[in-house]
Amino acid sequence: MLDVAVIEEPAAAEASLDPIRSRILAALAEPGSAAMLAVRLGLPRQKINYHLKELERHGLVELEMERRKGNITERVYRATATSYVISPSALGAISPDPSRSPDQLSAYWLLALGSRLLQEVGALLGGAQRAKQRVATFGIDAQVRFASAADRAAFTEELAQAVTTLVGRYHDESAEGGRNHRVVVGLHQIPTAQPCPQQLPETTEPEAGQEN
Numbered sequence: 001m002l003d004v005a006v007i008e009e010p011a012a013a014e015a016s017l018d019p020i021r022s023r024i025l026a027a028l029a030e031p032g033s034a035a036m037l038a039v040r041l042g043l044p045r046q047k048i049n050y051h052l053k054e055l056e057r058h059g060l061v062e063l064e065m066e067r068r069k070g071n072i073t074e075r076v077y078r079a080t081a082t083s084y085v086i087s088p089s090a091l092g093a094i095s096p097d098p099s100r101s102p103d104q105l106s107a108y109w110l111l112a113l114g115s116r117l118l119q120e121v122g123a124l125l126g127g128a129q130r131a132k133q134r135v136a137t138f139g140i141d142a143q144v145r146f147a148s149a150a151d152r153a154a155f156t157e158e159l160a161q162a163v164t165t166l167v168g169r170y171h172d173e174s175a176e177g178g179r180n181h182r183v184v185v186g187l188h189q190i191p192t193a194q195p196c197p198q199q200l201p202e203t204t205e206p207e208a209g210q211e212n
Helices: 010-017 019-027 034-041 045-057 088-094 107-131 149-170
Strands: 002-007 061-069 072-079 081-086
Touching: 002 010, 002 107, 010 019, 010 045, 010 081, 010 088, 019 034, 019 045, 034 045, 045 061, 088 107
Parallel strands: 002 081
Antiparallel strands: 061 072
């Protein structure tokens, strides 16, 4: 079972978003049959069987084993992953594209960058799984608390300069056999569960003629 599976097909995405099927996927973190799931979820076994067939058709669950119980053959399934994410590629032409309006201070552009990251890494994982190889990636997750907006602005400027310098030092356009890698750095406020008026995210006043 995979830790995370990336769903790229629109039909599979639609199947995973069905409320009953998402409950079945969560329950099948541990192998189970339709009869077992019916008890766990409080649903008729016939309905469970129908949804299991749809999930199996889209590769979201797989047959773990078959076992005899009297005159009946019981099919035991498991989810193909612990959790799932839907790739923006499932949206086709309406998926976010960071090249449309690059703006380092735009939250929408940051979302588009994140969408592209998910799409590209998902495609890499799919190919690596078929080839039974690992994907070379690297990630940093950190939190920083700024005393003021001025400190935040200074931090972003220093970070941009540092990344630009590092990329310039190691980028070799003429390297024979070299492989292109993408570096994405983002900074955003951490949302609170129930923001109070005094805790709402800070906004930046748009310049004349500029849209946020």
